[in-house]
Amino acid sequence: xxxxxxxxxxxxxxxxxxxxxxxxxxxxxxxxxxxxxxxxxxxxxxxxxxxxxxxxxxxxxxxxxxxxxxxxxxxxxxxxxxxxxxxxxxxxxxxxxxxxxxxxxxxxxxxxxxxxxxxxxxxxxxxxxxxxxxxxxxxxxxxxxxxxxxxxxxxxxxxxxxxxxxxxxxxxxxxxxxxxxxxxxxxxxxxxxxxxxxxxxxxxxxxxxxxxxxxxxxxxxxxxx
Amino acid sequence: xxxxxxxxxxxxxxxxxxxxxxxxxxxxxxxxxxxxxxxxxxxxxxxxxxxxxxxxxxxxxxxxxxxxxxxxxxxxxxxxxxxxxxxxxxxxxxxxxxxxxxxxxxxxxxxxxxxxxxxxxxxxxxxxxxxxxxxxxxxxxxxxxxxxxxxxxxxxxxxxxxxxxxxxxxxxxxxxxxxxxxxxxxxxxxxxxxxxxxxxxxxxxxxxxxxxxxxxxxxxxxxxxxxxxxxxxxxxxxxxxxxxxxxxxxxxxxxxx
Numbered sequence: 001x002x003x004x005x006x007x008x009x010x011x012x013x014x015x016x017x018x019x020x021x022x023x024x025x026x027x028x029x030x031x032x033x034x035x036x037x038x039x040x041x042x043x044x045x046x047x048x049x050x051x052x053x054x055x056x057x058x059x060x061x062x063x064x065x066x067x068x069x070x071x072x073x074x075x076x077x078x079x080x081x082x083x084x085x086x087x088x089x090x091x092x093x094x095x096x097x098x099x100x101x102x103x104x105x106x107x108x109x110x111x112x113x114x115x116x117x118x119x120x121x122x123x124x125x126x127x128x129x130x131x132x133x134x135x136x137x138x139x140x141x142x143x144x145x146x147x148x149x150x151x152x153x154x155x156x157x158x159x160x161x162x163x164x165x166x167x168x169x170x171x172x173x174x175x176x177x178x179x180x181x182x183x184x185x186x187x188x189x190x191x192x193x194x195x196x197x198x199x200x201x202x203x204x205x206x207x208x209x210x211x212x213x214x215x216x217x218x219x220x221x222x223x224x225x
Numbered sequence: 226x227x228x229x230x231x232x233x234x235x236x237x238x239x240x241x242x243x244x245x246x247x248x249x250x251x252x253x254x255x256x257x258x259x260x261x262x263x264x265x266x267x268x269x270x271x272x273x274x275x276x277x278x279x280x281x282x283x284x285x286x287x288x289x290x291x292x293x294x295x296x297x298x299x300x301x302x303x304x305x306x307x308x309x310x311x312x313x314x315x316x317x318x319x320x321x322x323x324x325x326x327x328x329x330x331x332x333x334x335x336x337x338x339x340x341x342x343x344x345x346x347x348x349x350x351x352x353x354x355x356x357x358x359x360x361x362x363x364x365x366x367x368x369x370x371x372x373x374x375x376x377x378x379x380x381x382x383x384x385x386x387x388x389x390x391x392x393x394x395x396x397x398x399x400x401x402x403x404x405x406x407x408x409x410x411x412x413x414x415x416x417x418x419x420x421x422x423x424x425x426x427x428x429x430x431x432x433x434x435x436x437x438x439x440x441x442x443x444x445x446x447x448x449x450x451x452x453x454x455x456x457x458x459x460x461x462x463x464x465x466x467x468x469x470x471x472x473x474x475x476x477x478x479x480x481x482x
Contacts, residue, residue, distance in 0.1 A: 122316050124286050128304040129333035139333070143320045220320045220361045 010190040018194045024179070030198055032175040033168065036092065037160040037206070040099020044156060047100075048107030049149065055108075056115040056141065057133065073105040077163070081170050090171050099163035103156035110152025114145025147221055150214045157210045161203055231298075232385060232417040233260040233283055238292030239442075240278050252278045253289070254442035262384075265411055265418045267428040269474065270438030276421040279443070280389050283419060284310055296385070306334060309378030309386045309416075313393040315370035317362035323373050324349065324358040330381045341380060348376040351410065368399035375407070385417040392427065404430055405459050412456050425478070429453075429470045430461065437477045447477040 006014065018024065051069065054061040077098065084094035118141040126140050168177025176195045183191035240253040252275040260266045268276045281287040282294055285304040294301040296308075309330075317326045324345060331341040349355050352372035354365075362370055371391060378386055391407075392400045404427050411418055411431070422428050428435045429451055437447040453466050461467050 119316065121312050121314065122318065124281070125310060125312070125316055126329075126333060128284055128286060128308065128310060129306055129330055131303065135333065139329075140318070143318065146320070218320070220363070 007187045007189050010193065014190050015193045015197065018190050019197070024191070024194075026198065029175050029179055029195075030202070033161070033164050033177060033199075034202060036095045036164040036167065036175070037099055037202075040096040040163060041103050041156060041160040041206075043096065043100045044103035044107055044160075045153060048104050048152070048156075049111050052108050052111030052115060053137070053142075055112050057137065069105065069108050072101060077101050078166055078170075081167055085171050095164060095167035095172065095175075098167035099160050102159045102163035102166075106152045106155040106159070107149075108152075110155070111145060111149045114148025114152075115141045117148065118144045146218050150210070150218060153210050153214075154207065157206050158203065160206065161199055165199070230262050231259045232262045232264070232296065233419065234293075234295040235259070235279075235283070236293045238279070238282060238289045238294060240275070240282065240287065241290045251442035253282070254444055255292070256438075256443065256445055257292075258436055258445055258448075260417060260419060262417055263415050265420065265431055265433045267420045267422055267432040267435045268438055269422055269425065269428045269435055269478070270443060271440050271478070272423060274438050274440050275443035276438060277389050279438075280387050280419060280421050284308060284387050307381070307383045307385075309381070309383045311371070311374050311378050311386070311388045311391040313390040315362065315367075315374040317370055317373055317377075319362055322359050322361060323354060323365065326362065326373060327377045327380050329377060334381055336381070344382075345376065345380050348379055349373070352376055352406070366399075367395055368403060371395060371403065372406070375410070379410075379414070383416070385419070386411070388418065388420045390421055390423065392422075392424070400424075400427075407431060408457060425471050425474045426462065428474065429467055430457065435470075435474060437474060449473060449477075 019026065051065055055065050056062075080101070081094070081098050084097055088094045088097070115137075122140050122144070123136055126136050130136070164175065165177035165180070168175040169181050172178040172181075176199055179195045180192045183189065183195070236257050238253060238256045239251065241249045241251045243249050256279065258266075268279060270276055278287060282289050283296065283301070283305075285294075285301045288302075296305060317323070318329070321329070324342075327345045327349060328338055328341060331338050331345075346355065346358065349358055352375060354369060354372055354376070357365060357369065357373075362373070365373065371394075375391070378388075388407075392403050395403060408431055418431075420428070420431060432451050435449045435451065436445050437449070438444065439446045449470060451466075451470050453461055453464060453470075
């Protein structure tokens with residue numbers, strides 16, 4: 001008989017049992033990871049869209065901001081996280097900032113691309129009534145960028161949990177990433193798998209939330225069956 | 226109907242574009258013409274002959290390289306606000322309902338949207354779109370979208386309409402229908418219209434005067450007054466004068482017999 005030891009491949013029933021066990025504070029740990037991911041993501045979305053609008057509106061801003069955005073992206077985030085902890089202390093803030101760094105780039109790029117894709121003639125049409133670039137942004141460029149913005153938001157959403165977990169791996173005493181990290185030292189594969197399955201569930205929920213928001217904000221694009 | 230006063234006056238207008246290769250391309254060369262108040266003027270010519278450029282120059286959206294453009298006696302050096310434009314594509318904003326699209330000019334001109342709502346609904350009614358006002362543009366056919374674009378061009382009651390091949394993207398049947406609708410509308414409203422087209426029958430049916438433009442760089446090659454009394458009907462197409470005008474235009478466009 002082939003027997004795989006349970007520290008390598010635990011039975012699903014064991015994983016489920018652990019998930020339901022009161023010995024591990026699932027709610028607290030999940031909440032920690034979720035709040036890091038959501039806060040960092042929200043920050044990335046707000047700042048990312050703001051930066052993209054500035055890049056779109058001004059050439060000077062473009063030449064200043066674009067290299068900075070790119071630098072923040074090409075630098076391997078994992079290499080930078082220890083520095084963040086060094087600067088800001090072993091607390092919540094550097095973990096949120098890690099999520100922010102991971103999520104920021106797709107938002108900026110997809111928003112900038114979207115803003116630049118507005119129909120020329122439609123811009124002309126609005127221009128024939130108003131010379132204000134802000135009006136053109138508000139009435140044409142921004143709404144036509146929304147589908148593209150949401151594709152950035154969706155990509156970033158899937159990365160947010162990754163950011164939170166990476167930060168928790170490096171320094172933390174709480175969160176799903178911390179549970180996975182500590183399970184390693186105890187060869188507790190059941191704990192790692194249970195944590196991972198919560199992460200998958202969270203990922204689905206967060207992504208679903210963005211899709212829902214997209215349906216509300218961009219109803220004109222959603223196909224009605 | 227046609228006032229002798231001039232609505233648009235174009236003198237010696239040329240426009241050169243610089244290409245991606247760095248050289249310059251002359252789209253319009255030394256074009257001069259006038260449009261009287263209340264006149265329906267068509268610009269006809271082959272594709273790519275600079276008709277659209279001319280229209281955008283009148284609208285103030287494109288600055289000519291040389292020459293003068295005046296609208297109602299004032300030189301044009303910024304986009305005209307009091308004009309209705311319809312492009313080849315409806316250019317309705319996909320994120321606005323049909324009614325919100327029609328009200329766009331009112332909004333952009335800072336007028337009271339509530340006050341103009343009734344007028345917008347009236348116009349939608351004229352074009353048979355009253356039941357579609359709350360739909361998004363993608364839920365409408367091409368012809369309906371273009372009707373909504375016409376309603377949008379008229380909502381702020383501009384004295385002049387600039388129409389850039391407005392039926393160019395429509396199928397033949399819809400196109401004929403739309404031409405007759407436009408005929409009815411413009412005769413009822415008495416607006417000055419500059420109509421860019423490459424359809425001879427449309428130009429003759431609708432216009433008081435037709436200018437034939439040569440291929441690029443475009444120049445006015447010929448002008449023809451269409452002496453068919455108004456109000457005209459669809460059946461005017463069987464009229465002798467109509468047929469002669471069509472023939473004359475085809476000839477000057479260089480079409481083979």
